[in-house]
Amino acid sequence: MTFARYALYFAPPADAAWAQWAAAWLGWDMETGQPLAHPACDLDVAAITETPRKYGLHATLKPPMRLAEGQTEAALRDACATLATSQKPLRLEGLEIAKLGRFLALRPTGDETALNQLAAACVETLDAFRAPPTEAELTRRRGNGLSPAQEANLTQWGYPHVMELFRFHITLSGKLDKPTVTATEAYLTQTLLPLLPQPFEITDLALVGERADGRFELIQRYPLASG
Numbered sequence: 001m002t003f004a005r006y007a008l009y010f011a012p013p014a015d016a017a018w019a020q021w022a023a024a025w026l027g028w029d030m031e032t033g034q035p036l037a038h039p040a041c042d043l044d045v046a047a048i049t050e051t052p053r054k055y056g057l058h059a060t061l062k063p064p065m066r067l068a069e070g071q072t073e074a075a076l077r078d079a080c081a082t083l084a085t086s087q088k089p090l091r092l093e094g095l096e097i098a099k100l101g102r103f104l105a106l107r108p109t110g111d112e113t114a115l116n117q118l119a120a121a122c123v124e125t126l127d128a129f130r131a132p133p134t135e136a137e138l139t140r141r142r143g144n145g146l147s148p149a150q151e152a153n154l155t156q157w158g159y160p161h162v163m164e165l166f167r168f169h170i171t172l173s174g175k176l177d178k179p180t181v182t183a184t185e186a187y188l189t190q191t192l193l194p195l196l197p198q199p200f201e202i203t204d205l206a207l208v209g210e211r212a213d214g215r216f217e218l219i220q221r222y223p224l225a226s227g
Helices: 017-026 072-086 113-125 135-142 147-159 178-191
Strands: 008-009 059-065 090-092 094-100 105-109 200-202 206-212 214-221
Touching: 008 072, 059 113, 072 206, 072 214, 090 113, 094 178, 105 178, 113 206, 135 147
Parallel strands: none
Antiparallel strands: 008 059, 008 206, 090 200, 094 105, 206 214
8 A cells, every 4th residue: 555644653552442432532643544433322423523534542652653765565564673672661640631722632641751752763763764845834833823842843854842841641632622531531430531541651663654534543662672
């Protein structure tokens, strides 16, 4: 399959109960490249999760990128494998449900220093594979209003929210109005929160690709070095 863009994710273990539930919540299984039925509830889950659905259940480490001229998927795979062998598995205290502006996400609890360092390594190490953003992409990013630091990241790395501005999160919703975000948070607290891992571990990196239909699919996992 030919992919339009590639990204490096943290993708939760496919066999974890919390990951299976949350993938169904979004309605998309990156592992199989197939849609999933949403949990039955009184919320309009399809509308709530429409924006993040195509990306699958994940946290972005290297944002989606088109391949630079002369680069290949095979070379990117090799680079991901090499990167993974240079990084150690991570363990944090756990995950929690958090409001980030108008959307909901899972955020880690505990010291995020090593996690932020892993994300920075992913951004920097794989940057040679990234094609420069188009003028249309730059205009779209800047249309949201960027701080000087975000503009500097966009110029250097092609994405505003990386390096010192990185904030690990697993998106669970699009932007919601206040009543919907309140109701959704209450439902997720009741159903998903009891399933969340304590501790929370990252043991591999997931290379994913954007298909012709705009949805992201797992290409390969790369185990982190055992240290």
